[in-house]
Amino acid sequence: MKTCDKSLPGLIEIYDKDNLKTFVSLYFDGKDEHFIQHREKVIQHILKYDELKNFLKTINEIKTYLKKNKGSNHAIFASDKNNFFKAITFPVNVKNSLVVDVSPYIHQIAELADEWQVYTLVLLNSNHAKIFSFSCGELNTEKDLSADIMNKHKKGGMSQARFQRLRKGNIHTFLTEIVEALQKIARDNILLAGPGETKKHFRDMLPIMLQKGVIAEVNVDMDDEYGLFNETHEIMKEKGKQEHQRLLELIRIEILKNGLAVYGLKNTLTAVKNGQVEALLVEKDVKQKGWICERCQLIEEGILSICPACGKKTSEVDIVEEIVKIAERTDAIVEFSQDDNLKKIGPVVGLLRFK
Numbered sequence: 001m002k003t004c005d006k007s008l009p010g011l012i013e014i015y016d017k018d019n020l021k022t023f024v025s026l027y028f029d030g031k032d033e034h035f036i037q038h039r040e041k042v043i044q045h046i047l048k049y050d051e052l053k054n055f056l057k058t059i060n061e062i063k064t065y066l067k068k069n070k071g072s073n074h075a076i077f078a079s080d081k082n083n084f085f086k087a088i089t090f091p092v093n094v095k096n097s098l099v100v101d102v103s104p105y106i107h108q109i110a111e112l113a114d115e116w117q118v119y120t121l122v123l124l125n126s127n128h129a130k131i132f133s134f135s136c137g138e139l140n141t142e143k144d145l146s147a148d149i150m151n152k153h154k155k156g157g158m159s160q161a162r163f164q165r166l167r168k169g170n171i172h173t174f175l176t177e178i179v180e181a182l183q184k185i186a187r188d189n190i191l192l193a194g195p196g197e198t199k200k201h202f203r204d205m206l207p208i209m210l211q212k213g214v215i216a217e218v219n220v221d222m223d224d225e226y227g228l229f230n231e232t233h234e235i236m237k238e239k240g241k242q243e244h245q246r247l248l249e250l251i252r253i254e255i256l257k258n259g260l261a262v263y264g265l266k267n268t269l270t271a272v273k274n275g276q277v278e279a280l281l282v283e284k285d286v287k288q289k290g291w292i293c294e295r296c297q298l299i300e301e302g303i304l305s306i307c308p309a310c311g312k313k314t315s316e317v318d319i320v321e322e323i324v325k326i327a328e329r330t331d332a333i334v335e336f337s338q339d340d341n342l343k344k345i346g347p348v349v350g351l352l353r354f355k
């Protein structure tokens with residue numbers, strides 16, 4: 001499944017080389033400013049020395065940014081010490097959270113990316129077409145085409161039959177133009193929308209590969225783009241859900257025959273570290289305490305303050321988040337699900353590339 005991953009690569013690689021909690025990750029709905037004040041106060045009481053100094057500078061940079069960019073949903077990852085600042089705006093609501101850690105907290109953004117499959121939408125009638133592409137939570141108009149098609153009612157002179165033939169020919173030429181444009185933009189995850197029968201004619205004209213890529217047809221007026229986007233979003237969400245179920249079913253079959261699957265935190269962690277995981281399914285909103293030694297790149301479940309390998313101080317981490325990060329680094333597909341079956345064998349399961 002193709003997902004939005006524009007913002008992830010830069011975030012999964014970085015961490016504080018001195019093992020200090022200097023990365024501030026803020027997910028903010030743009031409304032509840034009280035939330036930031038409250039978290040800021042609590043965190044100030046806990047951090048000390050360089051970590052505190054860095055936090056105060058970083059949170060000020062973030063607040064300055066928010067003042068200039070009011071009202072939207074944001075994810076901001078920043079560290080004054082590491083000279084790092086990345087802000088992403090979302091069209092959907094994010095859950096407020098403010099985390100200070102050795103590296104950016106990417107869990108929520110990975111979840112959102114999973115929900116946002118890339119898709120292409122063609123809105124058309126017989127004389128107007130718009131092709132939109134949706135990726136990373138953003139909708140872009142790729143093409144806006146219109147044709148000078150003769151009005152349905154003939155004007156004097158021409159016979160009715162001749163008029164109809166010409167009109168049909170014009171529409172056909174126009175639809176061919178749209179097919180050509182679409183071929184350059186998309187191969188799969190295509191949605192067709194618009195009033196009446198034109199989208200059906202259009203579908204029939206598509207090359208067979210593109211026909212297979214059409215996942216739905218939506219009946220909608222040309223000017224109801226808002227309603228259309230809501231509906232397509234729901235269609236894609238449902239499609240994602242079905243894909244999660246299929247993936248989970250595949251993993252269960254593999255587990256039963258002791259084949260190419262892994263489940264549970266410990267085994268999944270080992271498998272992602274070995275680059276074995278092809279697809280990872282993660283239970284939504286789950287966290288699990290663990291520790292990391294950034295020096296040895298040793299990660300384990302549970303609580304341990306001194307690394308058994310090198311004797312240095314470890315950092316506390318969320319093991320689920322670490323598994324997601326490593327999986328993203330090894331190009332695994334990462335998906336999030338609330339499936340009850342996953343709760344029983346999870347919170348993480350993976351389909352393996354090899355054993």
Ligand SMILES: [Zn+2]
Nearest residue numbers: 293296307310
């Ligand atoms: Zn170590």
